[in-house]
Amino acid sequence: MPHKRTVLVALTDTHHGFFRGIARYAKEHNWHLATDMIYTAHIPHGWRGDGIISFIGYWDELANFIVRSPLPKVELTLVRSDLDLPRVDTDNVSMGRLAAEHFLARNFKNFAWLPFANNIISEERCAGFRHTLKQHGFDCTILPVAHELGQSDKTFAWNWEQQRQQLIDALNQLPRPIGIFCYNDCIAADLVDACQEAGLLVPEEVAIIGVDNDPIICECVSVPLSSVMNDLEGVAYEGAALLDRLMNGEPPPNELLRVQPKGVVTRKSTDILAVDNVQVAKALRAIWENYTDSNLSVLDVVAATELSRRSLERAFLEEMRHTIQKEVLRVRMEEVQRLLITSDASVAEISELTGFARPNHLFRIFRTIHGMSPREWRQGNRKQSI
Helix, strand or coil: CCCCCCCEEEECCCCCCHHHHHHHHHHHHEEECHHHHHCCCCCCCCCCCCCEECCCCCHHHHHHHHHCCCCCCEEEECCCCCCCCCEEECHHHHHHHHHHHHHCCCCCCCCCEECEEEHHHHHHHHHHHHHHHHHHHCCCEEEECCCCCCCCCEEEEEHHHHHHHHHHHHCCCCCEEEEEECCCCHHHHHHHHHHCCCCCCCCCCCCCEECCCCCCHHHHCCCCCEEEEECCHHHHHHHHHHHHHHHHCCCCCCCCCCCCCCCCCCCCCCCCCCCCCCCHHHHHHHHHHHHHCCCCCCHHHHHCCCCHHHHHHHHHHHHHHCCHHHHHHHHHHHHHHHHHHHHHCCCCHHHHCCCCHHHHHHHHHHHHHCHHHHHHHHHHHCCEEE
16 A cells, blocks of 8 residues: 655645645645644644645744754745745746736826835835836835844834834825735735725725735725735645655755736726726726627727717827727737636637637737747746746
């Protein structure tokens, strides 16, 4: 009878996606999971098993326990980049890119980044956000970090009242309307509260997007939060697969495996168009609501406004810096890319869902834009690593 592997689940983070990803892999490969730490928060000194999968966070005692263990181990984040451990993480730069594209699509021209802590993940997400904005001629304001880390023990030094006042003072100095990208849903929810305390309207004056798409947070805020979908289940599943390879005697990989985010879930906190021209806003709304209709025409968009075709086209070009036809195509292609990453739908099914009359029409346009087929793009973006 083959040996049944026992794996210690050493998570200090409560994201359910991590649990689901590890559990799914364990079920498929007949592992026994030691989950006591989830309930006790006690390090099992003297524990015997086959491997460890961890999210250490800033718990130094746990970090020392795992680093000293002779067992194969995999860490599920870059938060403790100072530790020499095999690891899997999300593509944080892509998260920043998605957030920037989300705001740019809504015609925002003012942007800010709100970090949660001064760590490498924060740096990467901010870098992806700023790089995408700079490609379009914009930059962003960096707001005060929510948690400054201690220099020696990596513990949080935090005065809530002081931090809240600093945030409100910074918000009052920002141009509006503005789109703010937050490190995670936790800090995004706090930002909604701070905006309301400062008398700022969300999303009319301050549009907010977080990361993780945690429904416990996003759907229970006074203004429901838009969020970048962090594939935490995918990170944990790939982490478990890497641990399995290490337990089989394979060497640790030379490259860090990155799991792609799964797109953006739009809720009320960004459900607004940052345009001065009301008629252009109506046109954009018509496009967003009807882009799945392959028969959608410029005349249909014009009909949703109170302008003539010529007047709307002129106003649209002035406000958006591209044509109505290009905006329809941009919205459709954005959804095509999201479905290629987050679903297993065929190209034919995706073309139907996104308003392309024929799959070969989508294929031709996609290759023109990306220089490759939809299938090649899907494979590259699902398996991207650095």
